[in-house]
Amino acid sequence: MGLLHKKTLGEKVFDFCNYSLLILVTLICLYPMLYVLFSSISEPVQLMKFRGLLYKPLGFSLKGYEVLLYNPNIPIGYFNTIFYVVIGTALNLLVTMLGAYALSRSGYKLKKLFTIAIVFTMYFSGGMIPSFLLVRNIGLINTRWALIFPTLIGTWNMIVMRTVFAAVPKSLEESAKMDGANDFIVLFKIFVPVSKATIAVMLLFYAVGHWNSWFNAMIYLRDRQLWPLQLFMREIIIANTMIGNETGAVLGDAGEGFFYLEEVIKYATIIVSTVPILCIYPFIQKYFTKGVMLGSLKG
Amino acid sequence: MKGLKNPNKGYFAALAFDISKYKYIYLMLIPVLLYYIIFHYIPMGGAAVAFQNFKPAKGFFDSDWVGFKHFEDFLTGIYAPRVIINTVLLNFLNLIFGFPAPIILALMLNEVSHNSFKKFTQTISYMPHFISMVVVCGMVITFVKSDGMITQFLTFFGMEEVNLLSKKEYFRTIFVSTTIWKTLGWASIIYIATLSGIDPNLYEAATIDGAGRFKKIVHVTFPALVPIITIQLILRIGRMLTQGFEQVMLLYNPLIYDTADIISTYVYRRGLEDMDYSFASAVGIFNSVVNLTLLVSANWFSRKFIKESLW
Known part of the structure; x- marks a missing residue:
């Protein structure tokens, strides 16, 4: 000292x-x-x-x-896990960025309503059973998508990214719009490059989440050919x-x-x-x- | 400019105008809103099965409505006290022991002057965060078998040679220790980062005022952490009844349901194993509502008395 x-x-x-x-x-x-x-x-x-x-x-x-x-389960599990991590994370990031960008813009009418509706889901949920029944009713059960769509957006991540996007200097967006760029171009050509570090962090969080997840796979996937590694792990070291x-x-x-x-x-x-x-x-x-x-x- | 011609003919016309003006924003929101409607709001509505005798064959709209019957059955049933007490107790123990642990670790690391030692300790302590819950619980289960590493180690201190997860009196200790082991380092990052942001002048000033190291910890270091501790605490309380599900699912077994069964694992067994969807949904709603109440109260309390809050 x-x-x-x-x-x-x-x-x-x-x-x-x-x-x-x-x-x-x-x-x-x-x-x-x-x-x-x-x-x-x-x-x-x-x-x-x-x-x-x-x-x-x-x-x-x-x-x-x-x-x-x-043990054939190990390569099967590895392959599936890599699929869920890569495809899942890519979709997670894409939709999270779209939502974060939209919620960080101001002026449009429904922003407040949407923001409240989205934040509310962090604190209240229908619960395990209604979610299960929904996934079954819409036919996702026993498909790979059952591990991808129900966890498409981490609300916390999207809210954090919205806060980061909101701090990007206005001038960058304005000058691009002067040149005729629409919001998609502004998001992917300006906001994404300047927020690389944040996106890397989100990528890490989502990817680790997919890598570790097992419970959804357990309740949604009967077909062992679709099982992620963690579920086989559970069978070998726990069950x-x-x-x-x-x-x-x-x-x-x-x-x-x-x-x-x-x-x-x-x-x-x-x-x-x-x-x-x-x-x-x-x-x-x-x-x-x-x-x-x-x-x-x-x- | 189109804006000047805003027709202002009632809400829907204004909305249609707004949508055309911000069409790209609304376009971006389509997948986002679809996700929240399908995977969050429909299940919230679907939770109404809790007030029915839901039969999958009959479907949601033709099943009989029974009001609060399932809630009454749950609250007056023999398992309610057990699962409610276990849920509250496990989370409460986690809070008492698990919450201060990373704060203490951060304060201890802050007193270390050898940077490489500090880095090394941090790196090792983060690692368990990246080991999946399945593997962590698998390791715990293996280690606490009667011939397992931890049980054998504890026999030096007079522990009986049994599978510790077959004895209900040890479950809480195992649960809390597992949580701390997995989360200690990772949870400390936020405190360490906050501490590294403290203005060094504050320490200099304290030195000039004659403060020793302990006084500085108490009067400079710790107060800098108070706001972040408060926020973390509210968040923690807000997740009180939803935490620990996967961990309990992986660790428990029927021998120790008395101390290990929590509300969410009970929901899982009644709903997805016994397929008693309505009853399990009722228990799930009970859990969500109590949880939300806890969060709102914690936030209100904190805003009123500590002037920190989530919203």
Whole structure:
């Protein structure tokens, strides 16, 4: 803190405690993930017998990952998840931008009504059952669109983006309109380029949302060919029904005594499904603060 | 200019004129409004099935109307106290323990003078936010089995060697700890960013006035966070009864319904598993209305006494 001064004893004790606690917090955040990683590459039998905390892998074996190769659900899930993330996020962004732009303009009559009607949905909803019945009645059930249309707009995101758009200098819009540009051109040629950072944040939020979502898939999709990765993950690591499924059958005799692989398979599945998102993590980290601060803007 | 010729012949003529003048804006709003009408307002109307004996075969318009029967059945039934108490309690515990945690983390990090240490701690603490709820809950379920990592670790401290998720007395602790683990770092970002915006002159002035480090934390650092804390708190209270659904869905099992079953999971089971649509919708409406009331009261209270509010 600016001036050099000798730390008092109290301050030294404080610093010591502060750093120790922070190291502890870091360890608690990190360790479960390390544990999963170590377990996933451990010798399956040793792992099954082991009790307690791991500091390194027990032996070395890629058995868990090998078995996963035989599980057709993983590539199916990956393909579907990528579809939902890419198509879903693209549509999310497009419609969110249209709405945010329209709500950030002023002068037209129904603006206030629309704004109130939209904000109201953040605080009140018909609930899970009417939404389910609606999706069923309009025939979206058991189609990919059931994971895309019902979550087309994140209202909070749109309101935040509206606030950002409203702060774009008027002169930019006016000079473009003088040149005969209509609102679509103004939005995509001027507002989008100057709000790139905000849009990147929205992209991140929507994409992570699609990547993580499982509940809608669970209630809307009966066809396993359409399932996203998270739903297969739930089956493997939570419902625990992988044994005796396709994998067991594929392995045939090798599937004998398959149960001892159960644990490594779970851990390997977690790693396989989580690594991609953690790999892009360093690249998106710079947007975190921006993203969270955007959320605190008041509309 | 067309504007001069505004015909002013009643509301609809004026509206038609407005639409033609701002046609691109209205065009942009079409998909947006369609979305809100179809996926928000129709279900709000559809929630009227709560006042019916809805039979999918008969359809919405031909099903019998029964008034508040389902609401009465729910509120006088044996499960209402359980799910209401669990919902309120789990969220209340989350608020008491989960809400201050990121604020404390931010204050602690703010006192760290080694930048690389600070960065490292932050980076690691954000990570759990990016691990999906399915995976986080899957890890928890695996770790608290009788031979799981956490259970085994706790046996050093005298914990019995059982699946902790089969004992109803541990569910609340597991739920709150899981939430804190997943959200701690991410939730602290907003406070850290606010703290980095504090004018350094304030600290200098405090030093000149003879304030030590603790005094500065109490009189400079913490007060800078109060507005943002208030807003976060109102938002938190506004989501009180809708939070935690996915997490409970993934973690709970019939053995521990006594402490784990919440309103929304009850709605899910009665509605989508038992297909008792009307009854489940009634419970859902009850949940939405209580939730909205909480939010409005929190906002009113805050505007009146702390002069901060959402609207």
